Amino acid sequence: MAAPQETPVRNVVVPFEPGTTPAPLRHLGHDEVVARWHSVDRSAQAPHIVAVQGDEGEEWTAAALVTARPHTAYLKIVDAVGDVPAAVEAVAAHARGLELAQIKWEGWTASAESAAAAGFLPLRHPLAQSAGAAGPTTGYVRWLGDAAVTEPPYYGQSTHFTCGAVTALVAQTQAGAMAREALDRRAELTFWRDATNFQACEPVGLGVAVRRAWPSSPVAVHLDTDLPVMLGHLSESEQEWRACLQRMSRDDADGIGVPIDPRHLSVAAIRDAVERGEHVLLLVSLAGMQGFDVPHWVLCHGTAPGAVVIEDPWANAATGDTWVDAHLLPVADASLDAMSAVSPDGFHGAVTIGRPEPGDASAGGPAGE
Incomplete structure (x- = not known):
């Protein structure tokens, strides 16, 4: 039968x-x-x-x-x-x-x-x-396949302009240089105040702030332009003094030993850094993921086949986006490379943070007032 x-x-x-x-x-x-x-x-x-x-x-x-x-x-x-x-x-x-x-x-x-x-x-x-x-x-x-990912804490930014600060704090919390319980709004705003170019954080100023907060953490800035960045939406007079601050940040970087690599940090280099246990704060445009061309910092911290895993400190509630989307978010290599070209000039900016040396852990995080 x-x-x-x-x-x-x-x-x-x-x-x-x-x-x-x-x-x-x-x-x-x-x-x-x-x-x-x-x-x-x-x-x-x-x-x-x-x-x-x-x-x-x-x-x-x-x-x-x-x-x-x-x-x-x-x-x-x-x-x-x-x-x-x-x-x-x-x-x-x-x-x-x-x-x-x-x-x-x-x-x-x-x-x-x-x-x-x-x-x-x-x-x-x-x-x-x-x-x-x-x-x-x-x-x-x-x-759905092999992924080299250790879950960091998820922390959503409390303002529209503190994404750079949050990515740095999450990176250092995952690296053990900062206690998880110290990652709060006070730490967010304190670090942003040290890193900001009013209101956003540009790559050199962000890298300098990381080095100052955690002197034993190796830091490098990757920025493929010598010109001031992220100022095109401002009037000429507003651009002038912020450009001056960015030049001062370059002087500060030179003074405290933060190298500025003038080359685009490729996705292959990002993958290599992450797989070595480093963290990459990457400046991206939100045009691809959210539909509006705004510079935004994300944290690259893991890899999966064909994709880099990021933390995005912002979720767009208007589209049904939540922290579940933004946390442990895999982005295909080619898509991440396209996102990292920030308009209007298509420049690329990133900050890499190496493993902190022994003794660099700080229970309180960045210094407060």
């Missing part, structure tokens, strides 16, 4: 349209979950539904809302409904088909037990979420 044939599982991927809910999704119930899916305009993050079809082919037995920042190498499950394990495995198959490095799962409805059963690891609770971005209290990650 012939063995009965199993009905193959059929996964479908359909766009998630604002204001509409597919009939098979409505039949699964969970109206309060679907209402959250519609609560913000997620269109900038290519929202789509990954669903599992039933035996009849018309009904769904499971579905997940999936989003991701553009030009990155992950997918994020906002929620899964119905047969949740089947929905999650459908997302994993979808991500593998796209050759992505990772999937994440926001903790709105996911339990620690269901996440662990699906092969996810819990993310550490954020020390702070970025201003205005109230994400879930929990989140989970599942790597």
Whole structure:
């Protein structure tokens, strides 16, 4: 007697349209979950539904809302409904088909037990979420291949201009040069005050501030222009005095032994530095990930096949972006290289921080007032 044939599982991927809910999704119930899916305009993050079809082919037995920042190498499950394990495995198959490095799962409805059963690891609770971005209290990650990543603390910047300060503080916290409990708003603003070019942090000033705060940490600045940077949006008179401050920062760098490499730090060099246990504070444009061309600092701290893993201290709540997106974020090598060319002149800026020498740990972090 012939063995009965199993009905193959059929996964479908359909766009998630604002204001509409597919009939098979409505039949699964969970109206309060679907209402959250519609609560913000997620269109900038290519929202789509990954669903599992039933035996009849018309009904769904499971579905997940999936989003991701553009030009990155992950997918994020906002929620899964119905047969949740089947929905999650459908997302994993979808991500593998796209050759992505990772999937994440926001903790709105996911339990620690269901996440662990699906092969996810819990993310550490954020020390702070970025201003205005109230994400879930929990989140989970599942790597789809080999990844050399140790999880740093996640800290969201409390202002629109302290990204450089936060990336430096997170780097030094992960390196053991600063105690985790010292990473707070006071430390953020104290370090920003030492590094700022009013209001942003430019590469040389940021590198000088790191060296001053942690004298035993090797620091190098990488900046492929001799001209003042990040001033094009200001009037001529406003540019003049900030340019003067940047020249002073170069003098300070020379005085305390912070080298300034005039070459573009390539993604290959970033990967090499990270794999040696160093941290790279990288200046990028947000045009690719967020849709507006604003200079922004991120921290490169891990690698995955074909991608560099970053920490982004800012999440864009208006698009459904949360700390789960911004934390342990893999960006494909080519995409990261494109992001690192900062308009309008396409310059490149970065600060590399080596392993602190013994005795450099500071329980209090940067000096306060």
